[in-house]
Structures are given as C-alpha cells and as structure tokens.
Amino acid sequence: MAELNPKRGVWAKLRRPSAKYSLLALLGVGFIAGILFWGGFNAGMDATNQLEFCIGCHEMKDNVYQEYKKTIHYSNRTGVRAACSDCHVPKDWKHKMIRKIQASGEVWGRITGTIDTKEKFEAKRLELARHEWARMKASDSRECRNCHTFEGMDVEKQKSRAAKQHENAKKDNMTCIDCHKGIAHKKPAGMTEEEAGG
Amino acid sequence: MNKTFITASALGLVLASMAGTALASPDWSKVPSRQVTVFHPGTSGLEWIMKGTEHGGAKGLSKGETCIGCHEDAKTLKIDIATDKILKGEKLEPKPISGHVGTIPVSVQAANDGANLYLRFSWKEPKGGVEKMDKDNPVKLAVMLEDNKVVAKDSKGKNVQMGLAGGCWGTCHTDARTMPGADDKKTKYVTGGSLANGQFYDLMQWKSGKGAKPVDGYVADKRVMEGGKALVSAEGKKDGDTWTVTFTRKLTGGEGDIALASGKTYNMGFAIHNDHAAGRFHHVSFGYTLGIDAKADITAAK
Numbered sequence: 001m002a003e004l005n006p007k008r009g010v011w012a013k014l015r016r017p018s019a020k021y022s023l024l025a026l027l028g029v030g031f032i033a034g035i036l037f038w039g040g041f042n043a044g045m046d047a048t049n050q051l052e053f054c055i056g057c058h059e060m061k062d063n064v065y066q067e068y069k070k071t072i073h074y075s076n077r078t079g080v081r082a083a084c085s086d087c088h089v090p091k092d093w094k095h096k097m098i099r100k101i102q103a104s105g106e107v108w109g110r111i112t113g114t115i116d117t118k119e120k121f122e123a124k125r126l127e128l129a130r131h132e133w134a135r136m137k138a139s140d141s142r143e144c145r146n147c148h149t150f151e152g153m154d155v156e157k158q159k160s161r162a163a164k165q166h167e168n169a170k171k172d173n174m175t176c177i178d179c180h181k182g183i184a185h186k187k188p189a190g191m192t193e194e195e196a197g198g
Numbered sequence: 199m200n201k202t203f204i205t206a207s208a209l210g211l212v213l214a215s216m217a218g219t220a221l222a223s224p225d226w227s228k229v230p231s232r233q234v235t236v237f238h239p240g241t242s243g244l245e246w247i248m249k250g251t252e253h254g255g256a257k258g259l260s261k262g263e264t265c266i267g268c269h270e271d272a273k274t275l276k277i278d279i280a281t282d283k284i285l286k287g288e289k290l291e292p293k294p295i296s297g298h299v300g301t302i303p304v305s306v307q308a309a310n311d312g313a314n315l316y317l318r319f320s321w322k323e324p325k326g327g328v329e330k331m332d333k334d335n336p337v338k339l340a341v342m343l344e345d346n347k348v349v350a351k352d353s354k355g356k357n358v359q360m361g362l363a364g365g366c367w368g369t370c371h372t373d374a375r376t377m378p379g380a381d382d383k384k385t386k387y388v389t390g391g392s393l394a395n396g397q398f399y400d401l402m403q404w405k406s407g408k409g410a411k412p413v414d415g416y417v418a419d420k421r422v423m424e425g426g427k428a429l430v431s432a433e434g435k436k437d438g439d440t441w442t443v444t445f446t447r448k449l450t451g452g453e454g455d456i457a458l459a460s461g462k463t464y465n466m467g468f469a470i471h472n473d474h475a476a477g478r479f480h481h482v483s484f485g486y487t488l489g490i491d492a493k494a495d496i497t498a499a500k
Contacts, residue, residue, distance in 0.1 A: 159278050160267075160268055160269070160270070160271050160272070160278060161254075161255070161268040161269060161278055164258060164263065164267055164268040165254065165257075165258065165268070168257075168258065168261055168263075172261075179254065179257070187251065191251050192251075193249065193250045193251060193256075193353035193354075194353075195251075196249075196250030196251040196254075196256075196257075197250035197256060197257035197260070197353070
C-alpha cells in the first residue's frame with residue numbers, strides 16, 4: 001500500500017514536478033548529462049576498438065596478432081595501418097552495435113577458455129576463420145570497402161597479376177573476401193578449393 | 199687453259215653450293231626477336247599450379263587465362279614471379295642453390311621457309327653455382343611444341359587448355375623425377391596423354407656436351423627421347439659469354455612429331471639447363487603461342 005501512495009517513495013519523487021529547480025536548469029543539467037553519458041558510451045565503444053584492448057587477451061596477442069604483424073596491413077610503404085577493429089568491427093552504428101553485442105560471446109569464450117592454449121586455438125582456427133569469412137561475404141566485404149574500392153584502383157600502378165585478378169573479379173561480381181582470405185592471418189589448414197577461389 | 203677452266207668451274211660449283219646452304223637458313227639480322235625471360239620454377243608442378251589454396255592463379259586458369267596473361271607485363275615483357283622467394287627457399291624450393299640465378303633473359307627468333315621451321319635462342323650465360331648434376335653437358339636447351347590438345351583438370355574437374363595456357367607445364371608433375379619424394383625413374387608425362395589421342399608434346403633438345411647428338415622425341419604418357427623425324431639440326435655455339443642455339447626442323451613430321459602448317463598457331467615452351475643442371479633445376483619459360491605465318495606471341499614468318 002505504501003508504494004501506491006503518490007506522496008512518498010522514489011518513483012513518486014521522480015514523477016512529482018520539481019518545486020526547487022527551474023525547467024531550464026533541469027534541461028541544462030539533463031543535456032550535459034546526456035552528452036557525458038553518450039560521450040562516455042562512445043568512448044567505451046572506441047576503447048574496445050583499440051588494438052591494445054584486443055591484444056589484452058593472450059588468445060589474440062599470441063596467435064592472430066603475431067601473424068598480422070607480418071602482413072601488409074601492419075607494415076607497408078605508406079605506413080597506413082589497419083588495426084583489428086578496422087576489419088572486424090563495422091563502422092556504421094547499426095552494424096557496430098550488433099557486433100558489439102555479439103562480442104559478449106567472445107567474453108564468454110575468454111572466461112571459459114575455449115581457445116586459451118595454442119593447441120585449442122589451432123584446433124578451432126578453421127571454424128573461427130569460417131565465421132569471419134561468412135560474415136564478410138554476407139556484407140559484401142563491407143569493412144574492406146571502408147578503405148579499398150575497385151574504382152579507386154590505379155591499374156597502371158598494379159602488377160599485372162593483381163590487375164588481371166581484379167578485372168576478372170569485377171566481371172564475375174566477386175567480393176574481396178572471396179580471394180583475399182589469409183590477407184592478415186595465416187590461412188587455416190583444411191581450407192577447401194571452393195573457399196580459395198570463390 | 200682447260201685445267202684453269204675446270205678448276206674455275208669446280209670452284210664456282212663449290213661456291214654456288216655453299217651459297218645455296220647459306221640461303222636455306224634465314225638472315226637472322228632481319229628476323230624480329232622477342233624477349234622471353236626464363237626462370238627457376240622450384241617445385242611448382244601442375245598439381246600445385248591447379249590448386250587454388252596454393253596458387254591464386256588457379257582460378258584464372260579455370261577462366262581461360264594464360265600464364266603470361268598475369269605473369270608477364272604486356273608492355274615491358276618483364277615477368278612477375280616470386281623467384282626471390284623461391285631462390286631463398288621460402289616457398290617452392292626445399293633445396294635452394296646458392297649462386298643459382300632467378301631469371302635469364304633470352305632473345306627468341308623464329309622463321310620458316312615453307313619447308314622448315316627455324317628457331318633461334320640467344321642469351322648471356324649467367325653464373326651457375328649448381329652442383330654438376332649432368333657432368334657431360336654444361337648447357338642444354340629443350341623446346342616443346344604442342345597442338346592445342348593437352349588439357350589439365352581444375353579443382354572442379356573442368357578441362358583447362360594447358361598447352362595453350364602454360365606451354366610445357368602440361369608435362370610437369372610433382373611426382374616426376376628430381377621433385378621431392380619422387381621416383382627417380384618417373385619422367386615428365388601428360389596425364390591421359392598418348393600419341394593416339396593427340397595429347398602429347400613434341401620435344402627437341404640441344405646438348406652442349408662433346409659429341410652430343412640433338413634429341414628429337416616426345417612426351418606423352420612418358421618422355422621418349424628419340425623417334426622423332428622432324429628435327430633436321432640443332433646447333434649451338436658460344437661467342438664470348440653469349441650462347442646461340444638454332445633448331446632447324448621440317449614443318450611436317452612423323453609419329454611423335456607435331457605437324458606444323460602455315461597459317462596456324464601452336465603452343466611452345468622452352469627451357470635452359472644452365473651450368474650442368476638436370477631435372478627440375480632448369481630455367482623455364484611460360485607458354486607462348488608460335489604462329490607459322492600467323493600472328494602469335496612468337497611468329498615464324500617467311
């Protein structure tokens with residue numbers, strides 16, 4: 001009976017109009033609080049996108065990070081680097097949120113140690129790779145296209161091997177991940193011919 | 199007076215006949231040459247070539263691309279191949295040989311006179327460093343010709359015109375002798391090849407060893423180093439540090455030869471065994487089309 005009493009309780013307090021503070025003050029404080037909360041939320045999204053955050057887990061640092069360090073996305077002529085989130089986390093808000101929520105599965109995996117040894121990781125490598133390939137194929141290599149486009153390619157500057165393959169890929173409506181599997185991490189053993197060539 | 203007349207006419211006859219033979223081979227200074235780069239191929243047999251998980255070009259081959267379509271720049275004719283990785287033993291080479299060069303640029307000329315095909319190869323001898331695998335022959339050069347019949351299967355089981363796409367690669371298998379783990383007696387072969395079904399390569403080889411006779415054979419289900427009737431001569435000489443090898447072969451042939459006809463194109467590949475090399479340690483070319491009075495990568499015009 002006391003909870004239904006409109007004169008007492010927290011909920012009652014919140015619903016009652018303010019007797020002390022002006023509307024402007026309330027709006028102002030609310031506005032700033034909103035900025036802080038939203039900013040803080042985004043800062044959190046940003047922080048969990050950092051390479052240092054990803055390699056905070058040894059599962060990532062000892063395996064895929066070491067492989068990535070030997071590739072062109074880590075070190076190249078112009079020094080432009082693609083870090084973990086550039087390829088594995090979508091940039092647009094909707095897909096980013098979905099991915100961040102899905103990442104709780106990764107936290108679970110970390111807690112239960114599904115790939116916490118080299119052997120466990122190698123055993124699961126193909127399965128994990130296939131998840132990412134499927135995700136990238138379904139989104140038409142959206143994360144690749146954040147930086148790379150067919151239209152932006154200067155064919156004159158490409159080796160004929162690359163130019164030819166891209167020409168054929170455009171003709172056959174292929175997507176980046178069809179051929180560029182293993183671009184940043186070792187290709188898993190057990191990959192099929194189908195997976196290698198689209 | 200009679201004696202002088204006889205001597206003069208005899209001399210005249212001799213000179214005339216010499217001039218006759220000189221006319222038979224073309225004036226090479228007038229024949230255009232095509233730069234072809236041969237390279238050390240490591241262990242890249244056909245099985246490796248056709249596997250997409252190993253060789254990104256496999257999907258190109260399935261789509262009808264030729265090797266040079268991707269691996270040779272159309273303008274500069276420079277080849278693009280991972281020879282540096284192969285030489286270091288990083289890929290496709292379990293036995294890296296120090297001193298072995300990655301590539302050798304070769305000048306190729308071709309001509310015909312209605313009866314014979316003339317092929318002339320000229321290159322600067324690079325340093326070796328290869329162990330003396332073939333003690334008798336410091337240098338060898340072999341040419342294979344094929345008439346657009348040899349096929350290889352891609353990973354989906356579809357036929358790829360391998361003679362056209364890759365020249366000699368139709369005979370190169372990862373289980374042939376000098377390949378890792380291979381039987382030392384297993385020669386090059388064409389899968390499903392035979393003289394009867396036309397899936398074979400005509401093989402001509404020049405050897406530099408003392409007294410070595412040129413080889414005219416073929417590669418079908420195995421390599422046969424004799425029996426060809428088309429080869430007329432194979433001569434090679436070294437001028438300073440430049441080798442020049444010339445093959446003369448009849449356009450027509452017998453069993454085990456590819457018959458060549460004017461107006462048609464055939465597929466050709468060649469390889470140089472440099473510095474006593476043997477087996478897979480040769481420098482090979484990609485596949486090139488050879489046209490007899492027809493436009494091709496290498497044209498043998500009259």
